[in-house]
Amino acid sequence: MSSVIALYEALASAPDDKTRAKVIAEAFERLEERYPHLPDLATQGHVRESELRLQKEIELVRADLKADIEQVRAELRETELRIRKEIEQVRAELKADIEQVRADLRETELRLKKDIEQLRGEIKTDIEQLRGELKTDIERVKTDLLKWIVPLILAQIAATAALVKLL
Structure with missing residues (x-):
């Protein structure tokens, strides 16, 4: 003062x-x-002017942010739809692949059954052929044995009779 x-x-x-x-x-x-x-x-007028200018800028930033948020949401929805479509496409492809594998499996199973039946038939034929050959071999051996046994039995009987006469 x-x-x-x-x-x-x-x-x-x-x-x-x-x-x-x-x-x-x-x-x-x-x-x-x-x-x-x-x-x-700054004077009160300057402060008020700055405050109004800042409020306008804040409103502009808010509007920009809202627009950006809506754009991001739209992009997110678009991406989500695209991903859902891709998932459905992959799901459909997998179903088709699974059905193809099942069809291939059924085809392979039928082919294997056919091969097994064919092998069974071949084995039965081979067994029947071997059975026939064995029967033939057994009959031949039986005949050969009889050819030898009958003369041996007769020779034994003659030898026994000769021994009995001698005694």
């Missing part, structure tokens, strides 16, 4: 307007030295 009184006394004691103007200029210079940031201070 003493600086205000000193300014008043200097102005009151100044002899002319030029000296008063110099005193006022020096007072402003001291004020600027004491508060160097004073010219940079």
Whole structure:
């Protein structure tokens, strides 16, 4: 407060307007030295103007964000639909592949059954052929044995009769 009184006394004691103007200029210079940031201070009008400008910018950013969010949501829905279609396509392909494998399996099974039946028939034929050959061999061996046994029995009977005569 003493600086205000000193300014008043200097102005009151100044002899002319030029000296008063110099005193006022020096007072402003001291004020600027004491508060160097004073010219940079914003007034209430400046603050209100900045606040309104910032609110407009915030609204613009909100609108941009809403648009971006809607765009991302639309892209997400599009991606989800595309992925669902791909899943359905893969599912259909897998079903077709499974049916093809089943058909191949049934075909292979039928072919194997046919091969097994054919082998059974061949084996039965081979067994019947071997059975016939064995019967033939048995009959031949039987005939050969009879050819040898009958003369041996007769020779044994003759030898026994000769021994009985000798005794």
